[in-house]
Amino acid sequence: MARYDGRATSRAYFPWESRGGVLRRLGLARARPAAAAVGLVVFVVVIAYRERERAGVRQTRAILAAASRAVEVYLADHDGRCPPDLATAVRAAGLASATVDAWGRPLRLVCPSRSEGKRFDLLSDGPDGKPLGLDRIE
Numbered sequence: 001m002a003r004y005d006g007r008a009t010s011r012a013y014f015p016w017e018s019r020g021g022v023l024r025r026l027g028l029a030r031a032r033p034a035a036a037a038v039g040l041v042v043f044v045v046v047i048a049y050r051e052r053e054r055a056g057v058r059q060t061r062a063i064l065a066a067a068s069r070a071v072e073v074y075l076a077d078h079d080g081r082c083p084p085d086l087a088t089a090v091r092a093a094g095l096a097s098a099t100v101d102a103w104g105r106p107l108r109l110v111c112p113s114r115s116e117g118k119r120f121d122l123l124s125d126g127p128d129g130k131p132l133g134l135d136r137i138e
Contacts, residue, residue: 053127056102060124060137067098067107068122075119082111082120101137105129 067086070093074083083089086109090098100106101124108131111120126135 056127057137059102060126063098063101064107064122064124064137066095067109069093070095070098071109071111071120071122080119083109085109086122101125103127103129 067090071083071086071089073093074089075081077092083092086099086107089109098107105125108123108125109120110123113119113121115121121138123132124137125131126133126137128135
């Protein structure tokens with residue numbers, strides 16, 4: 001109870017108006033906004049990292065589509081014979097460059113394909129760069 005003008009009054013406190021709390025007892029009450037700012041920055045950095053990786057995956061899929069068309073053109077022009085390497089097929093199709101993924105690593109061309117019903121496999125090692133790793137992009 002607080003006394004104003006000689007009268008006893010009661011006051012209701014909202015949770016953010018409490019007098020106690022661990023941060024106040026330790027003298028760190030002013031650290032709360034700084035902690036919130038650090039938390040916000042960490043959140044934004046994590047989201048930016050994830051979006052950058054997803055953008056790399058989207059770009060690599062577009063590169064794979066263009067390189068796949070180049071290999072199809074090569075196969076059509078050379079009676080179904082596989083190109084010696086991906087660069088030869090890309091040059092034959094007249095593309096500027098579609099031989100590296102978004103992370104600067106070379107694409108892999110497997111011709112004939114390891115899968116039944118396909119003529120070739122074209123893939124990227126993905127963001128981690130491990131050959132035939134779990135995050136490869138086909």
